[in-house]
Amino acid sequence: MSTADAVIEVQGLTKSYGRFQALKSLDLRVDRGQVHGFLGPNGAGKSTTIRVLLGLLRADGGIARVLDGDPWKDVVSLHRRLAYVPGDVSLWPGMTGGEAIDLLGALRGGLDPARRIELLERFELDPTKRGRQYSKGNKQKVAIVAALASNVELLILDEPTSGLDPLMENVFQEVIGEAKARGASVLLSSHILAEVESLADRLSIIRDGRIVQTGTLSQLRGQTRTTIHAEFAHPPETAALAAFGDVRLDGTRLSATVESARIGEAMAILTRYRITSLTVEPPSLESLFLRLYEPATAQATR
Numbered sequence: 005m006s007t008a009d010a011v012i013e014v015q016g017l018t019k020s021y022g023r024f025q026a027l028k029s030l031d032l033r034v035d036r037g038q039v040h041g042f043l044g045p046n047g048a049g050k051s052t053t054i055r056v057l058l059g060l061l062r063a064d065g066g067i068a069r070v071l072d073g074d075p076w077k078d079v080v081s082l083h084r085r086l087a088y089v090p091g092d093v094s095l096w097p098g099m100t101g102g103e104a105i106d107l108l109g110a111l112r113g114g115l116d117p118a119r120r121i122e123l124l125e126r127f128e129l130d131p132t133k134r135g136r137q138y139s140k141g142n143k144q145k146v147a148i149v150a151a152l153a154s155n156v157e158l159l160i161l162d163e164p165t166s167g168l169d170p171l172m173e174n175v176f177q178e179v180i181g182e183a184k185a186r187g188a189s190v191l192l193s194s195h196i197l198a199e200v201e202s203l204a205d206r207l208s209i210i211r212d213g214r215i216v217q218t219g220t221l222s223q224l225r226g227q228t229r230t231t232i233h234a235e236f237a238h239p240p241e242t243a244a245l246a247a248f249g250d251v252r253l254d255g256t257r258l259s260a261t262v263e264s265a266r267i268g269e270a271m272a273i274l275t276r277y278r279i280t281s282l283t284v285e286p287p288s289l290e291s292l293f294l295r296l297y298e299p300a301t302a303q304a305t306r
């Protein structure tokens with residue numbers, strides 16, 4: 005794929021705070037029209053990366069391109085084409101939510117008035133309250149409505165739903181799906197897999213200032229294991245099960261795991277013993293994710 009298809013392209017990005025290196029040669033690419041999940045534990049470097057992409061922080065080294073521009077030099081023109089929602093929205097205390105939405109929208113070349121009304125309803129947000137009266141979750145909603153009511157090409161969302169209740173989390177998921185359907189590209193950071201799993205076309209997992217894994221959900225799932233529970237008419241021989249892991253065989257009952265990419269081979273072996281019942285648990289990204297989250301020392305000692 006050519007560079008023209010990328011809305012965000014980061015190569016070898018480094019950033020230190022004093023002597024602490026927060027980004028250690030980070031690479032990230034977000035393709036146009038996609039929702040890209042940016043996942044990693046707290047402190048991994050998600051917000052630092054995003055602040056560089058927004059021109060709020062200057063990187064020490066490496067390349068960062070946003071919408072074919074330089075996030076530091078082209079900050080004015082880029083911010084008309086993108087919208088940002090931070091994880092900890094602060095609002096003007098004396099301004100109403102509606103006024104804040106309009107002000108933020110004006111920075112981005114205006115809002116779609118019909119969508120503004122619709123989003124206020126769907127997020128059940130009262131726009132007449134003042135900034136100081138809103139709860140944390142309602143402040144997030146103000147920023148989310150402002151971002152999603154503008155027709156920007158790129159949404160950069162840094163843990164945007166922190167403080168939202170689960171119902172509103174669902175609304176958020178729908179609304180992001182709609183933004184994608186309109187052609188918007190989205191970088192969505194989170195430390196919780198479930199928040200991005202259903203939305204993201206691709207995921208990049210960051211740990212300690214580096215991307216440790218990137219790919220489509222199915223590519224990442226291909227690296228996980230599928231669990232099989234089966235019962236047979238004829239008991240299988242242990243030797244036939246060499247390709248399986250975590251084998252527990254009790255006469256005609258089997259539970260085992262198999263690399264997700266090799267599920268076809270596994271089934272071919274099992275059908276020899278006439279399957280009478282079968283359940284297959286889809287591979288859990290959660291397990292892959294947790295493994296990647298473990299501290300480096302735990303991985304090194306394996």
Ligand SMILES: Nc1ncnc2c1ncn2[C@@H]1O[C@H](COP(=O)(O)OP(=O)(O)O)[C@@H](O)[C@H]1O
Nearest residue numbers: 021024026044045046047048049050051052053
């Ligand atoms: N302004 C700062 N000064 C010093 N250290 C910082 C600053 N901002 C972030 N850090 C540190 O950099 C690391 C990455 O932080 P951050 O990018 O906020 O991670 P994330 O958003 O993934 O939680 C953390 O260890 C954090 O403590």
Ligand SMILES: [Mg+2]
Nearest residue numbers: 050051052091
């Ligand atoms: Mg953060």
